[in-house]
Amino acid sequence: MKSGRKEHYEFSSSYAGIFAYIAVTILMRWFKRKEIKAMKPFAYYCWIVGGLILLTRFIKFFKITVRI
Missing domain, CATH: 1.20.5 (Single alpha-helices involved in coiled-coils or other helix-helix interfaces)
Incomplete structure (x- = not known):
């Protein structure tokens, strides 16, 4: 695998993980209120x-x- 592709996958997976964490945090706060x-x-x-x-x-x- 080319090094450029590997970096792309690492960046994409970390980016997706960050936004998944943010989405879950927002949903958990919303569910606690309602x-x-x-x-x-x-x-x-x-x-x-x-x-x-x-x-x-x-x-x-x-x-x-x-x-x-």
Whole structure:
């Protein structure tokens, strides 16, 4: 590997790590201020997506069992 490429990867990975740390810090502060209210939309999303996945699995299961 050329030395220029290696330096580019090192710079990019450290840059990404710094911004990931900043993003996580900001999110953790936001969640501490709005604990329950912040998690409700995520909980609704989990329930809806989980229900849709279960529904599609049941439909797929019953289609297979009806054919047999």
